[in-house]
Amino acid sequence: xxxxxxxxxxxFYYGKQHAVKNVTLxxxxxQITALIGPSGCGKSTFLRALNRMNDIIPGAxxxxxxxxxxxxxxxxxxDVVELRKRVGMVFQHPNxxxxxxxxxxxxxxxxLGQSRTTKLDEVVEKSLRAAALWDEVKDNxxxxxxxxxxxxxxxxxxxxxxxxxxxxILMDEPCSALDxxxxxxxxxLMQELTKNYTIVIVTHxxxxxxxxxxxxxxxxxxxxxxxxxxxxxxxxxxxKRTEDYITGRFG
Amino acid sequence: MHAKATHKxxxxxxxxxxxITVLILFLIIGYVLARGLPEIxxxxxxxxxxxxxxxxxxxxxxxxxTVYLIALTxxxxxxxxxxxxxxxxxxxxDNWLTRIIRxxxxxxxxxPSIVFGLFGFVLFVTALHFRFSLLxxxxxxxxxxxxxxxxxxEEALKAVPRGHREAALALGSTKxxxxxxxxxxxxxxxxxxxxxxxxxxxxxxxxxxxxxxGGSSAMPTSLFSGGRTLSLHLFYLSMETNxxxxxxxxxxxxxxxxxxxxxxxxxISYRFQARMRGGA
Numbered sequence: 001x002x003x004x005x006x007x008x009x010x011x012f013y014y015g016k017q018h019a020v021k022n023v024t025l026x027x028x029x030x031q032i033t034a035l036i037g038p039s040g041c042g043k044s045t046f047l048r049a050l051n052r053m054n055d056i057i058p059g060a061x062x063x064x065x066x067x068x069x070x071x072x073x074x075x076x077x078x079d080v081v082e083l084r085k086r087v088g089m090v091f092q093h094p095n096x097x098x099x100x101x102x103x104x105x106x107x108x109x110x111x112l113g114q115s116r117t118t119k120l121d122e123v124v125e126k127s128l129r130a131a132a133l134w135d136e137v138k139d140n141x142x143x144x145x146x147x148x149x150x151x152x153x154x155x156x157x158x159x160x161x162x163x164x165x166x167x168x169i170l171m172d173e174p175c176s177a178l179d180x181x182x183x184x185x186x187x188x189l190m191q192e193l194t195k196n197y198t199i200v201i202v203t204h205x206x207x208x209x210x211x212x213x214x215x216x217x218x219x220x221x222x223x224x225x226x227x228x229x230x231x232x233x234x235x236x237x238x239x240k241r242t243e244d245y246i247t248g249r250f251g
Numbered sequence: 252m253h254a255k256a257t258h259k260x261x262x263x264x265x266x267x268x269x270x271i272t273v274l275i276l277f278l279i280i281g282y283v284l285a286r287g288l289p290e291i292x293x294x295x296x297x298x299x300x301x302x303x304x305x306x307x308x309x310x311x312x313x314x315x316x317t318v319y320l321i322a323l324t325x326x327x328x329x330x331x332x333x334x335x336x337x338x339x340x341x342x343x344x345d346n347w348l349t350r351i352i353r354x355x356x357x358x359x360x361x362x363p364s365i366v367f368g369l370f371g372f373v374l375f376v377t378a379l380h381f382r383f384s385l386l387x388x389x390x391x392x393x394x395x396x397x398x399x400x401x402x403x404x405e406e407a408l409k410a411v412p413r414g415h416r417e418a419a420l421a422l423g424s425t426k427x428x429x430x431x432x433x434x435x436x437x438x439x440x441x442x443x444x445x446x447x448x449x450x451x452x453x454x455x456x457x458x459x460x461x462x463x464x465g466g467s468s469a470m471p472t473s474l475f476s477g478g479r480t481l482s483l484h485l486f487y488l489s490m491e492t493n494x495x496x497x498x499x500x501x502x503x504x505x506x507x508x509x510x511x512x513x514x515x516x517x518x519i520s521y522r523f524q525a526r527m528r529g530g531a
Contacts, residue, residue, distance in 0.1 A: 053421060085423030095414035098437050098526055108422040164422055
C-alpha cells in the first residue's frame with residue numbers, strides 16, 4: 001500500500017537555526033505513527049510541517065518535499081486552506097474557542113460554508129460521538145467549551161477537527177497537559193479513530209508511544225535517528241542512541 | 252529594629268497616600284454633587300438654555316448635542332480604528348515602516364487636544380467649509396481619539412491567545428475567517444472598553460470643540476449645525492454667566508454620566524473575564 005504521507009529530505013529552518021535535518025519518512029494510512037525524542041529535537045516542527053502550520057511563523061523556511069497522496073504540499077499551486085482541511089491538528093494545550101460547545105464543533109463546517117441548522121446539528125452530534133464526548137455534553141451544548149475539564153476540552157478539540165472530515169490528524173503532545181485518566185481516554189479514542197483516519201502523534205511519553213502506535217520515529221537534534229515498527233524500535237533498537245533514550249539514559 | 256522602623260514608616264506613607272487620594276476624590280465629587288444635585292430637575296434637564304448673564308434655562312440641547320457628537324464620532328471612528336488595529340496586530344510585519352507607524356500612533360496619543368482643535372479648525376472648519384459644526388467637531392475628535400482606540404484595540408487583539416488563531420487555521424479557515432470569527436469576537440470586550448474610554452474623552456473635551464463646533468446652544472438639526480456639549484456649556488456658564496449653581500448642576504450631570512460609563516466598562520470586562528474562564 002502506498003504511504004499516505006511521504007516526507008522526502010525535509011529540512012526546516014527558523015532563521016539560521018536548522019531545526020529539522022534531512023528527514024525522510026513514510027506515514028502509512030489508517031495507522032498511528034509516533035514521533036518521540038527529547039525536547040527541542042525537531043519532532044514538533046516536523047509535525048507542523050505536515051500541514052504547513054509553520055508558515056505563520058516569521059522567518060521559517062522549508063526545503064525538500066512532503067507528499068500527501070503523491071502531491072507535494074509545498075508546491076505553489078497548493079491551497080494551504082484546502083490542505084489544512086485534509087490534515088487537521090490537535091495541539092498540546094487544549095484550546096477550545098471561547099464559544100459554546102456546539103459552536104466549537106460547528107466552527108469548521110461553518111467556515112466551509114455549511115449553514116443549514118439540521119445539517120450542522122447532525123455533524124456536531126456525529127463528531128462529538130466519535131470523540132467520545134457526546135454523552136457527557138449532550139444536555140449542555142450551549143455551555144462554554146472553556147467550562148469543561150482539561151480532558152473534555154481536548155476531546156472537544158478532537159471533535160472539532162473531526163467535524164471538518166480530515167484524512168490525517170496530527171497530534172502535538174495531546175496528553176501532556178492531562179491527568180492519567182483523561183490520557184487513557186484519549187488513547188482509547190485514538191485507537192477508535194484509526195478505522196477512519198491516519199494519525200501522527202508527537203509525544204514525550206515513551207510508554208504512550210509504545211501503547212498506541214504501530215510505527216515510531218526517534219528524533220534527536222533535528223535528525224531522525226531511527227524509524228520502524230514500534231515493537232522493533234522498543235525491543236530491538238538498531239541505533240545505540242535510540243537504545244539509550246528508550247532505556248532512560250538521557251532525555 | 253531598623254527594619255521594623257522602616258516597615259512602619261512605609262505603612263504610614265502608603266496609608267497616608269491612599270487616604271489623601273480618596274479624600275481629594277470625595278471632596279471634588281462630593282462638593283460638585285452637593286451643590287449641583289439640588290438644581291437638577293425635569294425643568295433643568297428638558298428645557299433649552301436661554302443664555303444671558305443669569306444663564307437662564309436648562310441643558311436639554313447640550314445633552315442632545317453631546318449624544319449626537321458621541322454617536323457621530325464613534326461611527327466614523329470604528330472602521331479606521333479597529334481596521335488599523337487589526338492590521339498592526341495581525342498583518343503588519345515588524346519592520347521599519349510599522350515601527351514608524353507605531354511610534355507615530357504613540358506620539359499622537361500624547362499631543363494636547365487643543366493642537367488637534369487648531370488642526371480641525373484649519374482643515375474642517377475653514378478649508379473644507381464644514382463651518383463650526385457637529386461634523387467638524389466629530390472629525391477633529393476622530394483625529395484625537397484614533398491613536399487611543401488603535402492602541403487599546405491592538406492590545407485587546409494581541410491578548411487573544413495564539414492557540415485560538417492556530418486552531419482556527421488548522422480547521423481549514425482562511426486567515427480572515429480566523430480573525431473575523433475567532434480573534435475579533437474574543438477581543439471584542441477589550442475593544443468595547445476602548446470605545447468607552449473614547450466616550451469618556453468626548454464627554455470631557457472642551458478646548459478642541461470650542462474651536463471646531465462653535466458654541467451655539469440651539470438644538471442641532473443637521474451635521475452642519477453648530478453645537479454645545481455639556482462640557483462646553485459648563486465652560487460657558489462658569490466663564491460668561493453668574494449662574495454658578497447651574498454650572499455645578501451641569502457638572503453633576505457630567506459626573507453621573509462618567510460614573511455610568513465606568514460602571515458599564517467594569518461590567519463588560521468582568522463579563523469578559525468570566526467568559527474566558529468559561530463561567531458564562
